[in-house]
Amino acid sequence: MSALAEILFGGLFQGSLYAMMAVGLALVWTTIGVFNFSHGVFMMLGAYIAWQLVELGLPAMIAFPIAVVVMAGVGWILQASVVRPLIGRPNIVLVVVITTLAAGSLIENGALTIWGPRSKQIPALIAGNTTIGGVGVSLHQIAIIVITPLILAALWMFLNRTRLGLALRAVAQNEDASHLVGLNVTALYGLAFAIAASLAGLAGIFMGGYRFMSPVMGSDPLLKALIVVVFGGISSISGPIFAAYLIGFFEAACSYYFGLYWTPALLFGVLILTLMVRPEGIFASRSRGLA
Amino acid sequence: MNPILSVEGVTAGYGRVTVLHDISLEAGRFGNVGLFGPNGHGKTTLLRAISGLLQPKSGRILFDGQDIVGHSARAIVGAGLIHVPQGNRLFPDLSIADCMALGAYSPRARPHEAENREKVVRLFPKLAERWRQRVRTLSGGERQMVSIGTALMSHPRLLILDEPTLGLAPKIKDELCASVMDISRGGVPLIVVEQDIEFLLELTQQLYLVNHGAVATEIKPGESLDHGEIMSMYFGH
Ligand SMILES: Nc1ncnc2c1ncn2[C@@H]1O[C@H](COP(=O)(O)OP(=O)(O)OP(=O)(O)O)[C@@H](O)[C@H]1O
Ligand SMILES: [Mg+2]
Numbered sequence: 049m050s051a052l053a054e055i056l057f058g059g060l061f062q063g064s065l066y067a068m069m070a071v072g073l074a075l076v077w078t079t080i081g082v083f084n085f086s087h088g089v090f091m092m093l094g095a096y097i098a099w100q101l102v103e104l105g106l107p108a109m110i111a112f113p114i115a116v117v118v119m120a121g122v123g124w125i126l127q128a129s130v131v132r133p134l135i136g137r138p139n140i141v142l143v144v145v146i147t148t149l150a151a152g153s154l155i156e157n158g159a160l161t162i163w164g165p166r167s168k169q170i171p172a173l174i175a176g177n178t179t180i181g182g183v184g185v186s187l188h189q190i191a192i193i194v195i196t197p198l199i200l201a202a203l204w205m206f207l208n209r210t211r212l213g214l215a216l217r218a219v220a221q222n223e224d225a226s227h228l229v230g231l232n233v234t235a236l237y238g239l240a241f242a243i244a245a246s247l248a249g250l251a252g253i254f255m256g257g258y259r260f261m262s263p264v265m266g267s268d269p270l271l272k273a274l275i276v277v278v279f280g281g282i283s284s285i286s287g288p289i290f291a292a293y294l295i296g297f298f299e300a301a302c303s304y305y306f307g308l309y310w311t312p313a314l315l316f317g318v319l320i321l322t323l324m325v326r327p328e329g330i331f332a333s334r335s336r337g338l339a
Numbered sequence: 340m341n342p343i344l345s346v347e348g349v350t351a352g353y354g355r356v357t358v359l360h361d362i363s364l365e366a367g368r369f370g371n372v373g374l375f376g377p378n379g380h381g382k383t384t385l386l387r388a389i390s391g392l393l394q395p396k397s398g399r400i401l402f403d404g405q406d407i408v409g410h411s412a413r414a415i416v417g418a419g420l421i422h423v424p425q426g427n428r429l430f431p432d433l434s435i436a437d438c439m440a441l442g443a444y445s446p447r448a449r450p451h452e453a454e455n456r457e458k459v460v461r462l463f464p465k466l467a468e469r470w471r472q473r474v475r476t477l478s479g480g481e482r483q484m485v486s487i488g489t490a491l492m493s494h495p496r497l498l499i500l501d502e503p504t505l506g507l508a509p510k511i512k513d514e515l516c517a518s519v520m521d522i523s524r525g526g527v528p529l530i531v532v533e534q535d536i537e538f539l540l541e542l543t544q545q546l547y548l549v550n551h552g553a554v555a556t557e558i559k560p561g562e563s564l565d566h567g568e569i570m571s572m573y574f575g576h
Contacts, residue, residue: 211440214433218441221430227392228424229493230416230445 053181055300061189063296064196068251069273070280070288071200072244077277078220078284079240080135082144086126086152087248088270092263094119094249095256096159099170108171112253116246123245124238126151131241132234159263167260170253192254199250200289203243207285216240279319281329290331341404343367343497343528344389344420349398351388358384359552361398367497369560370544371529375536381552382532383425386501390422391415402497417445419496425532426505427486431475435466438474438485442492451494458525459488462518480511484518491522498522499530504538516541 069091076084097118101111130147134140172188173195179185207213219226219236226233248266255265272295280291298318302311322330342365352358358381366372374382387393389400391412399406402420410418430438439459443452460467463484469477474485483503490498503519504512516538523529523542533539539546546558 211444214437214440215444218430218433218437221432222428224392224424225427225429226441227412228390228416228422229441229489230413230448231441232413 050182051304053183055297055304057180057183057185057189057193058300058303059293059297060193061296062299063293064192065251065254065269066272066276066296067200067289067292068196068247068254069269070276070292071203071285072247073273073277074280074285074288075216075240076244079216080131080237082131082141083148083274084131084241084244085145085148085270086155087148087244087273088266088268089152089155090119090123090245090248090266091252091255091269092159092261092266093122093155093252094245095170095252095261095265096163096168096263097249098253099168099256099261100163102170108173112173112250115253116249119245119249120242122249123241123243126245127238127241132237135237156263156266163263165262167262168256169260170256172257173254186258188257199247203247203285212239275315275319277329279322279329281331284331287329287331291329341368342401343403344530345401346385346389347399347401349385349388349395349400351384351393351395351398353384353393357396357552359388359395362549362553364547364554364557366530366545367528368545371523371531371542373539373543373546374530374532374549375534375539375546376549376555380549382549383501384552385549386422386424386499386530386532389415389499390420392422413445416493417447419447419494420499421490421493421495421497422499423486423490423501423503425501427482429474429482429486429489432473434471434473435477435485435488436470438489439492442489443494445493448492448494452492455492455494459491462491462521463488480507480515483507483515487515487519487522495527497530498527501532502534503531504533504535512538 069087072090073084073087076082094115098111098115101114102108106114126148130151131144134143134147137143172186173191174187176187177184178187178190207217215226215231216236216239218229219231219233223233251269252266255261255269276292276295277288279295280289281287295315299311299315302314306314344366346362346364348361348363349359350357350361362381362385364372374385376382384393388395391407391410391414395408398408400408402415402418407415407418407420430441433441439456443449443455448455465481466484466488469481474482477485487500487503500519503515507515512535519529519531519542529542531539531542544560547554548556
């Protein structure tokens with residue numbers, strides 16, 4: 049019983065964090081067709097901005113939303129400065145990998161300069177602990193498990209039930225046709241980056257609430273998000289969401305039965321097998337498009 | 340009548356390649372305009388320049404008297420100049436309903452959305468049956484209907500069609516021709532690029548032969564031509 053509870057809980061928790069990160073990566077890929085390698089840095093920056101605002105004396109519940117909104121602006125600016133000018137170039141995918149990596153390392157070093165290397169922590173969403181099914185868990189983690197699906201559902205509703213969301217899905221599929229119905233394609237690109245950066249920032253706030261933060265805290269989650277996105281299929285946002293939870297449960301089960309040490313190796317083994325059988329990812333259809 | 344669109348000495352191309360050489364033409368003075376000519380001589384390029392997808396290197400494009408060179412495609416759509424591109428890929432994973440909603444995206448078209456949707460459904464009843472179906476699963480003819488329907492949702496003041504009958508069976512072509520004629524009769528002037536001369540002769544009153552990125556011949560109403568003469572223009576004298 050407690051084994052099941054532990055795996056279930058661990059899976060839901062890790063899956064939530066992975067999903068929050070991966071969905072932004074997928075959103076940018078599906079709309080603009082580039083991989084944003086500063087996505088992990090967005091996560092870090094969101095956490096540090098939240099920390100700074102709390103330090104300045106703002107209550108967490110005000111500081112966190114502000115940090116998320118600021119991250120939207122950061123995402124927009126990054127898109128306008130290192131992605132938009134390159135659109136239409138050949139090799140755009142590779143070039144943007146490099147420009148976003150470069151921008152990311154600049155921001156990372158900036159954070160190091162401003163905030164220093166000393167680890168920091170931000171307040172938990174909800175302080176305190178409880179036990180469920182014999183497993184001790186923090187209320188912060190429970191909050192993440194509950195909030196994440198709500199946010200992902202809201203994103204899904206936005207993409208599928210609003211005209212602006214429809215426009216984002218359209219840009220993903222055909223840029224010329226989007227121009228010809230009068231969509232503001234550059235603004236939609238900015239919007240995709242802004243949403244992705246906000247979600248990454250929120251993931252950073254989640255993480256900073258239970259683990260020590262450092263300027264490089266985003267690099268491992270970026271790697272995980274890339275794995276999730278490749279595993280789930282980069283052609284939609286629902287694929288990576290399912291994949292995020294699947295991988296979360298897989299990791300939780302592995303580390304329960306085989307220990308933390310073996311988990312990455314097993315995960316990569318499964319990833320490689322999956323890609324050999326279904327190179328487009330397990331939940332992917334063959335086309336690019338948000339759904 | 341003043342021309343609704345006049346292209347004045349436009350030169351345009353891709354990178355260092357110039358495709359349009361100082362091309363000039365007018366539309367809307369004598370009814371609908373047809374463009375024809377050999378493959379690869381710049382018809383699509385001209386339409387892309389008109390709708391703001393491609394920046395001309397020089398020249399003016401007047402829509403309703405206003406120079407639209409340098410305006411964004413969005414602004415041009417907003418002014419009511421609607422371009423249905425060639426070889427329609429459209430939005431493969433969106434439904435017909437989604438496409439229609441996108442057609443009505445511009446603030447100018449939004450207030451007419453319901454009325455235009457009714458128009459589209461009346462014109463293409465087939466689309467109503469497949470309203471929630473993804474575009475990628477539609478037949479070529481149906482996809483062309485969606486393209487034109489989407490354009491109608493944009494409340495066009497001038498409608499530009501690039502090879503609407505490309506790859507369609509003769510029967511579907513005739514149906515499409517009738518539908519486009521309906522649109523024209525509803526008061527929307529047309530510019531149509533077509534390889535099918537019969538289709539053009541049916542729909543348009545004024546023809547331009549585009550050759551090597553310039554107008555080789557203009558055929559005004561009254562100067563009626565038969566099929567043979569046009570064919571000889573196509574293949575050189
Ligand atoms: N995106 C592009 N980049 C570079 N060259 C292009 C591009 N699109 C078209 N061209 C070139 O411009 C020339 C004119 O092409 P365009 O599509 O305008 O011809 P067209 O008259 O519409 O032909 P068709 O009847 O086959 O549609 C061609 O030589 C074509 O190869
Ligand atoms: Mg063409």
